[in-house]
Amino acid sequence: MMPFYFGAETRRLFGIFEPLRVKSSSVGAAVLCYPWGSEYLLVHRAMRQLSSRLTMTRYNVLRFDYFGSGDSAGELNEADLSGWQADIDTAIDEMKDMTGAARVALIGLRIGASLAARVAVARPKEIESLVLWDPIVSGPEYLRELLSKADLPTKMAFNPRYPMAVEDIGEAVNVEGYTLTQAFSRDFASLDLIALAPALTARTLLVSSKGVRPDQATSRLASAATNGTIRAEYVESIRPWAVDPKYMGGLPTDVVQRIVQWLE
């Protein structure tokens, strides 16, 4: 296991490279794409578990932090989604360089999944497979979710137009300790994975941990891809990115197992 910084000097990204730990005749390379904000800390153990399991099958794995998050350079108010998408590109290039792999498996959780999908559409020849774990499907819906948790002035909280629109939040708001700038909010609002889905050509696993009753957006995403590229699976599981007192300290073992099996 090797922690290191990579990428341009002006945009240094922190990564953890975990090498394959067993012999394999078909060695693969996987890049894991994290969520952001408070979800980043909450999912860390789960992502580490997933990485560890993958290194026991046939994968070298790179986990990394986007610019302005985790241990990477920069601050969150300097970040945007196009930059984070470019960070995934950088991580893929780094992984290919380190392992000699021509193609990588891209695995994303929450916003990481949404960005991974964008990268997979932009670089179809280099993505061997794609895992979308509880992706953010609808940007406006996600933004409403974020703003409902934001530290807003009282008068805004009693605004009859609540939940807020992007224009209402001023320069930035604090969402569970993390800065959400207006620019970033617009970025989130522009996400539309359903519109992107028909362009997906990579072999894709969509995992929803909401069990057999997934939300409408996830169901629509599964239907939106052409040529049957998306395989959708619904697993009743701990959601590692959410605080749930029932499952404190628990890990989404079922989902991790399913992802590993599918990638094998």
Add this chain to the structure above:
Amino acid sequence: MQKIREDAVLIGKNRTLVGVLTRPPNPQPQARPAILILNAGFVHRVGPNRMHVTMARKFAEFGHYVLRFDFSGIGDSVNRTDQLPLLDAALSEIKAAIDWLTSASLMPQVILIGLCSGADHAVLYGWRDPRVVGLVLLDPSVPPTIRYYWYYILNRLARPRSWLNALFGESHVRRLVLERINFAVIGNRSSATLSLQHRSVRAQLEEVYRKTVEAGIKLLCVFAENTQRHSYRDQLLDAFPLVPFARNLKLEFFEASDHYFTAERDRAKLTKLIIEWASSAEFRHESAAPADQT
């Protein structure tokens, strides 16, 4: 103009502990104490709300070398394979981190910073190691006092929500009272508050603080108001009346702040406070116990 620099490092005997070293722009050997930031609970080295990262960068801008690392089994550090009890493992890993940091920075003096359990680890370790000259304790464990219960109950009674909770069975106040009765009558010690209340635990903590102060270590203790651990500014002093804190202690109470200093203004205020304290305090450590005895 040179900037701060961050390096990913592996430390410890078997190089299994992951950390990030933040270097000041123009390193001056022995200019300012190096800083070691410890994990808060199970949260990895970036800290709640990424506060450890932001703080480390600010401290480095003021000339400190700063190391943030993960204890074994937390964050990205590998689990231990020996049978060492958790606390002993943590203390040995703090020593390993200090060994590495003092060598990398050429700075023999170190300040430990910790939030929550990180603060507890810091105070349990500090007095043992002559290189530790300062402790920044953010919401450390402090035994409840009579005044704690008084303020806690008063605060709760002043909140409409508390009355609703009491009516519908989710009252913190009621639970606190029932636990106290439970402990007094049955001796059930399962609550975290009650284990701090226990006489031997209180005595051990008091002894640790006494040794810390006698070693000349400077303490900056910051308490957040919105937490169940303490309810007023001087609770530490009242809990340990026999400890001669005097000038060794700077005490701060952040009103309206929560345990994780979620509001950015609180984190900015906290960082500024630590930098000013680290710049103005006269650091020394008078101890007969060498670091190897940890």
